[in-house]
Each structure stands twice: as structure tokens, then as C-alpha cells.
Amino acid sequence: MLSCRGVGRTYQTDRGPVDAVRRIDLEAPDGRFVAVIGRSGSGKSTLMAMIGGLIRPTIGSILIDGVDIWALDDNAMARFRNRRIGYVFQFASLLPTLRAIDNVALPALLDRRHAAAEAYDRAAQLLADVELGTHLDAYPSEMSAGEQRRAVIARALINDPILLLADEPTSDLDEQTEREIMALFLSVNRERGTTLMLVTHNLALASEAEQVVQIADGAIVP
Template sequence: MLACRGLTKQYETDRGPVAAVRSVDLDIESGCYAAIVGRSGSGKSSLLGMIGGLSRPTGGRVLIGGTDIWALSEAGAAAFRNARIGFVFQFASLLPNLRALDNVALPARLAGTMSRRAILERALERLADVGLDSHAEAFPFELSSGEQRRVAIARALMNDPALLLGDEPTSDLDEQTEREIMALLRDISRSRGTTLVLVTHNLALAAQAQRIVHIADGVVVP
């Protein structure tokens, strides 16, 4: 499902070039739940950004379902991300002036391949998947942090992505809500066959994954 070959990310700083990720080779099978762990500054978020098509590598390739995403045109890469990849970040990042239903619907509206009615029907289904169909009309300020995160997960699933990526998606939540959100993500991965890759510094959460990828100083270590 996911293959990285020689993946490298280098940043230019006042002190000279800094290698955040160094020639990483990584394979993750379809339907797998994998956790990427490492200390702050180890390169795990930089790695995830390149996998998700958000941050261009300095070198190397990322293949998702056999497609080399960084060989695509800018427009092609944007369309691929929207159709095949779902993102859940540390903060829900919902648009405050939109209802939960409309926040969830955004990826499908950007794709422009479905009717408005079909989009709203699917958005309501995705809210039901995360237990929030009764909150479809609510605005973000009317939702708890955990509920906002569930809406963000529903939004990430709107276009039925093959790959779901999360960058510390529960680090700002209380322990009980964190457990609930992680259980939800695992259930989604199992029930849908979605490949789930999460970055976390929480080793207890990582232990629940089918595979743990350790990264230190920009290199995947045994």
C-alpha cells in the first residue's frame, strides 16, 4: 500500500543544512495500523508530511498504491490527496462558520464529482460512523474537544481514502477522550480495511498498533 524509497528531507537554516529525514526506506501493507514513534525533533512529522504529499522531499520517492505521488503535477497531486488520503491533525481545524455536516462535506465538494444531495447524505453517514449524526447541525463552538476531533475524523473519511494519516491526533485531549478516539480510529481501520499511519510520542498508544516504526535522528531504527 505504502512504499518509501530513499526518502530524505533537508531544511536550510542559518547554521547550514539540517537533515530531518535521511534516506528512509519503509513499506506498510494495505489495511495495517502502524505507529511512527520517536522523540521530538526525530523527524517523524517530517516523514509523515512527505508520505501525505504535504511536504516535498529533498530526495526519494513515495508510492501509494503504486502511484509515485511526488511525480504527479501539482494539480494531480492535490486531486490524489483529496481522493486517496485522509488527514487527522493535532487540532481539529474545523471551519467555525460551518455546521459539523458542512465541515465533513468539504472534501467531496472540493472533488466536485457528486451532487449536493449525495454529498450531504454521505456526510451524514460519516458523522454516524463516528457517533455524531445527532450533532450534524451543531457549529464547532457547540462541540467538545472530543466531538470536534470526531468531526475531523469523519471529514478525513469523507472520500473513502485508502490511507488515513494522523499527526499526534489525540495529544491535546484528556486520557479518557484520547482512549475513545484511538479506539474509534482502530475500529475504522479494521472495519474499512483502511491503512492507518499515526505519529505519536505516546508509547502506550503505539503499543496498540500492529506495527511500530521507530525513528531517531531522521533514520528508521530497529
């Protein structure tokens, strides 16, 4: 269960405070596919980052699986992000000096719950699941944008998260690749039961979601 209670974020700028997100209340049960839509600058990504534990809200609280994530200390928050949240960014977010398999295994290695061999076996399986079984040793520069995005999805799933956040993950991909990536997200959501929150401009994609949240000027449009 994802629960946002009066969540807001205000940025201090030279021209005074700017409210990027204004006291948003949002509930999403486990396993749901939630699409967040809105124009550029509406506050979608900031909301997503606060839910993903990447930026602290200036007001309100966020509960994931009953845990008030912003009440956690630094280490506990890092552990929570690592184990419970998968994040797919809107840019190619693989570390360029690591092979695909290293990139995918990295979150598991950071956690140190599992032996390295176990993490690598799982990373190899995930890469095979996203049809990159032959690219284990490929470096990001040797992969296409779509392949990189699939590798990022595999990385997001390495620790079996309960919440998968995707911030415009297909914005820089062609239509065919976008369809493939979206199919992958939907299969993760439906087959693994992972809660999926997807920020998108694409209304056709959003129409497949069970819950659509429209944001304008930092607030949910009723």
C-alpha cells in the same frame, strides 16, 4: 501498499541545512496499522507530511497504491490527496465558519465527483458513525475537543481513502476521550481495511499497532 524509498527532507536555515528526515525506507501493506514513534523533533511529522503529500521530499520517492505521488503535477496531487488520503492533524482542524456537516462534506465537494446532496448524505452518515449525528449543524466552537476530533476523522473518511494518516491526534485530549478516539481509529482500520499510520508518543497506543516504526534524529531506528 505504501512504499517510501530513500525519502529525505532537508530544510535550509540561516545556520545551514538541517536534515529533518534522512533517507528513510519504509513499506506497509494495505490495511496495516503502522505506529510511528519517536521524540519531539525526531522527524515523525515531517515524514508523515511527505507521505500525506503535504510537503515535498528533497530526496527519494513515495509510492501509494503504486502511484509515485511526488511525480504528480499540482492538480493531480491535490486530487490524489483528496481521494486517497485522509489526514488527521494534531490540532483542531475544522474550519470555524462552517458547520460540522459542511466541514465533513467539504473534501467531497472540492472533488466534485459527487453531487452536493450525495456528499451531504454521506457526511451525515459519517457523523452519525462517529456519534455526532445530533451535531450536524453545530459549529466547531459549539463542540468539545473530542467531538471536533471525531468530526475531523469523519472528514478524513468522506472520500473513502486508502490511507489514513493521524499526526498525534490525541495529544491534547483527556485519557477517556483519547481512548474513544483511538477506538474509532482502530475500528476504521479493522472494519474498513484502511491503512492507518499514526504518529504518537503513547507507547501503549503504539503497542496495538501491527508495525511500529521508531524514528530518531530523522532516521528509522533499526
